[in-house]
Amino acid sequence: MNLNQIPQIHNEAELIKVLDSFEVHLKTLKEKISRLQFKKLLEKCRIPEINKLQKQYAEQILNPRFISLINNWVDYVKDPLLKRRLTLWKKHISLSKVHLHPEIRELTRELEDEMITYQYIVNDKKSDLGTIKNILRTSPNQSLRKAAWISKYAISKSLAPRLLKLIRLRNDLAKEEGYTTYADMILEMDGLTLKETQTILNDLIKASNPIYNQILTEGQKLLGLNQIEPWDIMYLLETMSKIDTSLFPKNLIENKLKSWGKTHGADLEKLGIKMVCTDIPYNGLCITLNDNEIKILTNPADGYNSYRTMFHELGHALHSAYNQQKSIIFRNDSGPFTEGMAELIAYITRHPQWLKGMGIDSKQIHSVRKRLIASWFHYLRERTAYALTEYIIYENPSTNPDKILAQMEHDILGITLNETPRWAANSWYINYPVYWQNYILADLIASQIHRELNQRYGGLHGHPEAFREVCQIYYGPGASVDWQEKLLKHTGSKLKVDALIKDLQFYLED
Template identity: 25%
Template sequence: MPSINSFLNPRLRQVESLATASSKAYWQATTTGEEKYEKQYIGYRQDLIRLFSSKEDYEALKEWLAHETSQQDLLLYRQLVLLEHEYIPNQPDAALLSDIVRKESEIEGEFTRFRVSFNGRPISDNEIQDILQNETDSAIRRKAWEASKQIGFQVAERVIELVKLRNRAAREAGFKNYYAMSLHLQELDEKDLFSILAKLEEETTEPFRQAKQKLDEQLTRTFNISVDEIMPWHYADPFFQEAPPLENVQLDPYFKEKNIVEITKRFFADIGLDVEDILQRSDLFERPNKNQHAYCIDIDHSGDIRVLANIRNNEWWMSTLLHELGHGVYDKYIDRTLPYLLRTPAHTLTTEAIAMFMGRLTKNPEWLVLYADVPQQEAERLGQELKAYLSLSMLIFVRWGLVMVHFEHEMYHNPDQDLNALWWSLVERFQLIKKPDGRNEPDWAAKIHIGTAPVYYQNYILGELMASQLHFMILDELRNDSYLKKKSTGAYLIRRIFHPGAQIPWYELLKNANGEGLNPHYFIQQFIK
């Protein structure tokens, strides 16, 4: 058996080189929509697959993981664990894995270039959002909602094929299916996860029913229809994953004439976190052929952090930019002296927690006074309604998240079932939304995550839970009722959450930060009770 350093060091150099090149190609592909960059991205990912597919390396890695010396060196052992998580899914047939990468990239490219056809012309996702938030004609809303699902029809067959390929690869790697393998590699216990989800379903069912009843009453007035006539297109988001503007809470006007980028920069600076360098490298505004979504990417784990966005001057994009820069500051303030593999967040859910913690602030009255120039008296008047609005937002998101997690769980267990029917059964169960009569379309495939970010959504839900935990943790640490405009807020996050990187598992990080593991009690206390 080779020495640990002769095994580990050259492989880590290769991983760093290929992963950095892959990230750069992905950035170019999603900011330009050019197929040459998609091909480069596919090539680098396939190079990584070849690296991680070595059976000889994998056997050596398992031996080193079992070696007593490795277990005594915690940083070394953690690197070996994370490296094993890369080798495990790449042990199946190389041609199969290459096919998976190619199909994933094709679907991603389809979403990047796709523009909805509406009234005979292509329009952006932002324009669909504008219609669903502002149009009062139900017929026009229906056309916009149905148009938002067009991409689903185009990619559905390929997504199902991809699901089957992923399952086949997971079985070759020794797992029941891709879903089970993904949770294992994410260091999530399936039983614990679904226990938390069951608790959330139980605690939110009646509050959500009551909140949606009030929302539906508002919709009957807005659209001059009866409750029985309310359909999916009457909500302000194509998937009903966002809370619509309420009658007495209109946040968009506060951002109409504002510089959202400058607000974001100032807010983070006020809590001791500098985002100037991240914003300078970012691509923030709409352009033809550019990916219409938003993401943050750490190109090299050495400080090259960027955000892709399509900003408009409204509350949604203000919240989204805060969210993405939440990811960005986490990446930025990880200890740079750590080895390459450990210069990442402890877990996807921990970086989502920070992003969600930041994104919620646009519904915080104090934040609106400080950064959106809302008069103090007006903010006080809106205080209770904003609190109720944020609770509604959280209820809506959790119920939507339950749709996604349960759908993926069932899809990977049986991809040959009627997925259109499965989707609507879950939408009706968790979101209390009626399926349009006679509709039998692959609406599920219009959600980009299902094809290109599989088995990810549970991390959004767990991230929201941790964000609520952080809310109470920071207030307790600062012995104050606010964490805004306090550099001690950023200092706390750097010390407790960011700096450790991935040198310990996420559940140990959380226990070290507040003395207990992930607990849904805090989310329920903040938003449900």
């Protein structure tokens, strides 16, 4: 669509027609970009065409005629759905002025390419990120864990100066849009405030401290550690989980995903959902190439965590597949809710009947569920440390990020204070800025919804009618309905910490 030839619009029907045409063009561009990004992750190569397409996308979104169109109509339309559509576009334009700025796009691409093509070395041997993570989780050899930990973060020194430059650029552009910092901008776009989010994260840490500290003390004693080093924490908590990895073989993951989907009325093949194994700088990644082709990328290992990650990514895939909205702006749910819908499915892997289906004896299920709490705590606390660190960096980019992160990990994870440079090796800070809190908020959302489904259906797992309702009231509307409104309407309250705290306590007392 040529935005320079937009006809004069006289009414809402004509406005909708213009928006529909424009969004079809944008969707085509986004699908081309997604397909090339998928190729880049698979082939570990640089693809210059991505930058060209992103530039085209930016030129469309930031076209002055389109911006004027949105601004001229947003306060005057009567139709509530159209008004929300325009309101979301207005927000998206503000974000795009930051994310699609040429200097930010180029610097982000440069850092991303360097991370994807980086060669990890552990004890003079080439390695990959999946192997390194597996060493940190499962190796009883402390010196090997230390070597793997050092290798994982060795790239940080090279990236740090440019990542700080990127953060300053994001801040400067966010201020032009009227926000104090870029972090404030992102959170407010998601219907939250920085203070509110910090309070939620700190309340969760405070409420769970007694349980977590007990687990650390028991683990430290079990392993005979005088102190818990950064390269010890994952192994300690995995050891406390101590679930036989042979019960969760990686070669069965895809079959288990398909089986769960089929039981609940979702044929993954017909939905176009497919798992692809490759080494990526994330635990897992879901990429929607188009409405009928969704890829789940992973580098799995034997063990429970890989299953949990893949069910989380399945949640993303199902959320995308069952989103009924044609408008591209309504297909983009907010970060917290997007992760909440993924975590809703990830929770299935803690269900007694699902564990029984993995061949775990019914007498062992109580013990297994109780042990899962340790790795769950690591998941929540590590992400909280990353999120709170990121807020401070955006508030004051002149600070020492490694010192801040070291203090956060010391306070929240209970490890020794170690200021080894590592903060810039966090790929989320590059590609998914101010996103870490969404994983914690996702657990709050998932716990809240699961408790409501338990009351009415007996749960989500094993109840296809409950899954159909999830598709209808949570997936289907996409962003056409505010995510906090969905929670309030269907669970009786907006986002709260209560349900998750009860779940954490339940798994210990169960």
